[in-house]
Amino acid sequence: MLETLTTQDRRLAAQPSKWVQQFSVAGFKVLIICRGPIRKEVMDVLSEMGAEYGVLLSEKDSVTYKNALAPELRQIADHNRIHRVPDYTGADKAERDARIAQIIDIAQSNGYDGIFAGYGFMAEEEALVAAIEKSGLTFVGPCSRTVRQAGMKDEAKRTALAAGVSVTPGVDNLTTRTVIALGDMAALAAEHGLSLEGDSPEAQAEGLLNQSYQRGIDLISIDQIADQAQREVQALYAEYPKNRIRIKAIGGGGGKGQRILPSPKDLGGDAQAAAAPTPELVKQVLAEVKATGVGDNKNVLLELNIETTRHQEIQVIGNGDWCLTLGGRDCSAQMHEQKLLEISTTVEMLADAIGAETDDQRLASLKGDLDILQRMEDESTRFGTAVGLDSVSTFECIVDDDRHYFMEMNTRIQVEHRVSELCYGLRFQNPDNEHDAFTINSLVEAMVVLAVHGKQLPKPTRVPRQRASVEVRLNATNDALQPHAGGLIQFWSNNAAGEIRDDQGISLRNPDTGSFVHYALAGAYDSNIALLLTTGPNRADSFAKMAEVLRKTRLEGTDLSTNLAFHYGLVHWFMARDVHAKTTTSFIQPYLTAVGLLAQMAREVDWNYAWARETGHDVELSTLKKTLVVRPLERLMAQPHLLSGWISYADAAFMRDDHDVWQFAQNPIALLNALYHFLNMDPDPKSPAANQIWAQDQAILDQALAFYTDLAGLLDTDCWAETQAILDAACDPRITDWPAVSAAHADFQLGLDLLRILPVVADQVEFETLCVTEDLNLYIPEFLLDTDTQKRAARELAPPPTQRSDEIVAASGGMFYAQQTPGDPAFVSVGQVVKVGDPLYIVEVMKMFNVIKAEFGCTIDEVLVEGDASVVKKGQPLFKVTPTEQIEVQDPIAAARARQAWTDECLDHLAGDHA
Known part of the structure; x- marks a missing residue:
């Protein structure tokens, strides 16, 4: 029946026809050999389809890191459906071959019909797929021929050339x-x-x-x-x-x-x-x-x-006879070759944007994007047909101006597959009856149906669902986007309205108590914690919804560091400039550098000193209002990415006057209220006091908002400039009690000029020079590409762990390696003199190998970590050393005086005394 085919949001008939029923997969038994969000999704989809499943469980899920047992396993009551292996893949070819044989033996011994590999590990391993096919089991994914011809990058490039596909x-x-x-x-x-x-x-x-x-x-x-x-x-x-x-x-x-x-x-x-x-x-x-x-x-x-690379990919699906696409994704916003923000690109969305555009340059740019998308979709179907694609894959390209080059085909489901499936569904129609059909909106579901019924399926048509979707990858990283393993998640807020969350079940509550179950983030795999998605009728709407989801998300724990704030700031950066910006793969690094420089300069402002200088003439009122104004500003200063987001969010709230001084373009009381909302500090009885505006501050803010609302009604204007002019003139006949109104206005505005310091700080680091041009390309100033500047900014975003001058400590948690590859000599040994920039060790954090280099010259006195593949924690001493250069110690008194001097300079700028 149709119930076994499609998920509950896409039912088309109460009593499916015999033609539809023939494509049921009820009773099909699948062994899932992947982990993370995709495993949870596959489990849910298979259950809704009436199929059965079991899962592979690596010992690394629960041994290397305490309490890191995969949370989705809580929903499996029968533990005979959980099959343990040392890890999901081996360290070398011999171990991989042994693991493949073990997986097949588990599947055959337990009566499984097929194997689902998801993404990661051996999902694109031809040896795995070929062995499964040879065993008589069904592989839920592309066949070994497709994996060989498309999955291996060298073979794929030759196939692309033969199929007339452009290559690098x-x-x-x-x-x-x-x-x-x-x-x-x-x-x-x-x-x-x-x-x-x-x-x-x-x-x-x-x-x-x-x-x-x-x-x-x-x-x-x-x-x-x-x-x-x-x-x-x-x-x-x-x-x-x-x-x-x-x-x-x-x-x-x-x-x-x-x-x-x-x-x-x-x-x-x-x-x-x-x-x-x-x-x-x-x-x-x-x-x-x-x-x-x-x-x-x-x-x-x-x-x-290709230096100005835009990373674009096309979702492709086929059954070996037919092949079609489900639109594109822009995955250009990435760091360390790993994607962070993924945005749908569809013909319908671009056509709508083109139809609504009046600017010639933007219009030409959007038309160019549409042309490239259509060419990539055409080439992807030709390539998919050439390799006999019989499941789901992704055709990846790099785009340079109006040219594109085929990069590779990923012969698996992608992490970001939902970006496409939220925009398009697949309608399969009975060739003999146009009214007899069913629709599949899940790519995982499509993979299963294709694996079971393959060639019997007629070529579907793609059905538009949403015009736009956006996905952020919530990762375990610090503010510099460096991997941060081992943190403990102790609280995660519930889904916000419109939020689609794939998190492998981490945020599920205990079904008996309703309490959050703590979860340790393992560093044995990758840094991803969850995928957060939103949709909309256009790209701007999908971004606005994502901003709201990120604003409301609370993720708390011990030694926990994520890129949640980074995404909040980045989404607002795009919303303030242009959501159709042609992002490149080289964008995030200079963006991070701009944020780091902004944070460095903002931290130099002494807000307590600034408040005292600006409000010292009225001690009683200053004391009463101080936390209302200073508290959210200090929170911004403590979180660089929130500061970046706010500078972008509040851009329209400021304007320069004729003397190049930043003035308010709107009532600063409304701006302060917006700041509390931006920081998710609105009154909330369920939220801890530390996370919301305090009651006495809210009372003052409410009085001020009510005062200006009444005043706007009385003066019949919402324009702040007009209101200020009337109040400064003090002669409008509609106001009868000028002393009271003037006093209230002065009291409510006391200290709010401090908000104007933020655009002053942004000016000092030229934050606004990183921008989107009129033709939607990015402009990146040269100073943000300077390597030394980037390193300095990264240290501002993620200060190194505290260490003594006679030791070198681990820059992050992860797996420690003393040499480049097995058999090579160690990077350093006892007695060795190390210069700045020399490699010291490698730390593998969430599948990325990071070579850590010396930041100061020294002699190695003792190596404190023995052997490779040792798990180390951030800040753990690794080497005892004797510095060969003088270590400077900053004078705290001099630092405080410097902060006050910089604060004076900012305040003088607000007064117009900056010339």
Whole structure:
């Protein structure tokens, strides 16, 4: 029956036809081998479809980090449906092969029909898919042919070229070229007992490599590959001296296995110097994707790095015979190669925006976006057809101005798949009866139906649902977006109106007590905590709803750090400038730098001193009103991303006068009220006092708001400039008691000039120069691209842990590694003299490998962490050292005087004494 096919928000008939019933998956039993939000979603969808499921549970879910047991498992009453394994994948090829065999054995022994791999781990592993197919089980996802031709980046690039799809210039057969460079391939084949076939050196080399993978042997070493890569990079630089080069492991994804080399033009034209880091970076990317084992495919792509890259992707679905798209997603807002903000791009939304636009430059820009979207959708269907796509995949492109290049196809469900499914559904119609049909709005559901019924399904039509959607990835990071593992979530507010939350069940309450169940964020996987989505009739509306969701979200705990405030600030930045801005993958770093510089300057303001100077003439009233004004300002200063968001949010509330002094464009009382609302400090009986406006302050604010509401009615104007002019003139006949009105006005306005300090501070760091141009492109000032400035700003956003001068402590929690790859010497040893910038260790935090470098010169006296793969905590001492340079200690008295001097300068600016 239809009930088993579609989720409850898309029922089309009470009694489905026989044609519809034939596509039921009731009784289909699936083993889910992924984790996180996607596992919870798959569990829910399978339950609604009438299918059965069991889950794989890695010991890392509960062993490495206490209380990190996957919360979605609470809804599984039968523990026989939970199957334990050491981890979801192995550390090398041998362990991966063993895990694949174990997964298949679990599935067969427990009567499962199919396996769902979701995203991450081995979801795009051809060996896994092929083994499942060979075992007779059903893989819920693209078949092994599709994974091979589309999933491996080198193979995909060749397929794209054959299908007439545009690709990025570069080298896609590095290992093949390495074999050819060895010279005598006949001798190489004889040495390893392989057959030499093919009528060209390329075909012969590829044949030898394929045989070596099957035999589990290595023909070439990582060092040989790395050396060949350096030669290839130098050749690319000779042709493209102005471009940087991206090194990309073929099995990477989600930010893993990628590094970028500098361009010769940035090094005075020295191509040799630009290519010098190549061997080391090749080793890094191979280690990061765990492709260093004997018999692993160690191919690496070398591609031009398109500097103004916009990361666009198309949702594709097929059954092997037909293929269609579900619109696009803009995933350009990312950091460390990991996506942060994902925005739908649909033909309908862009057509609406074009129809409503009157500005010629914006109009041309939006039309260009529509043209690129349509071209990418066309190419994605051609590519999907070429690789026999029989499930859900994502066609990823980079866009540079009016050009686009195919980057890769992810042969799996994406983290951000709901951005597309919220905009389009799939209507499957009986070929013999146009009124006999069913609609699927869930891509997970579509994957299951395709896995079971595949070729029997007619080609669907896509059905528009929402014009726009937006998703933010709520991650465990600090304010500089550096991973922050191990925190404990102790409270999470309920869903706000319009909020779609995928959080693997973390925020579910105890069904018996209603209390929140604490959850420890494990660092064994990635930094994602949840996906938050909103929809709307246009992009601006979806952003406004997201801003409200983020405003109302409270996420609290011990040692907990998330990017919630970052998203709140970023969403307001776009809303204040333009939600159709052409964001690039290089945007977030300068944006963070601007926020860090803003925070640094704002923290130099001494708000208590400023309040005393501005209100000292009326001690009693000053004492009464101080917390009303100073408390929200201090909260802004403590949270840089909230400050950034407020500067953007309140932009229209200020204007410059003829003397270049910032004045209020609206009543500062209304602005103060908006600030409390922006900070989610509205009165709330359920909220702790620390998180809301205090009762005595609310009383004063209410009196002031009522006073100005009455005054606006009396004067018949809401214009603040007109109201001020009338009050300054003190002669309007409609006001009979001027002394009382003037006194009340003066009292209510006391101290509110401090709000004008914020645009003054923003001016000092040129915060507004990071902007959107008239044609919707981003303008990034040069100073925000300076590496030293970026580092300084990052330290403002995430100050390093406190340490003594004789030690080096862990910059973050995670997995400690003393050397680059197994077998390499340690970065540092006892007695070694370390210079600023020298590598000290690697910390793996939430699947990202971060090389930590020395911030001061020193001699290593003692190594305090022994062995690799040790879990360390932020601030934990790692090395005892003797500094080789003088450590400066700041004088607190001098610092306080400097803050007061800067505060005086700001206040003088407000008075017009800044010339």
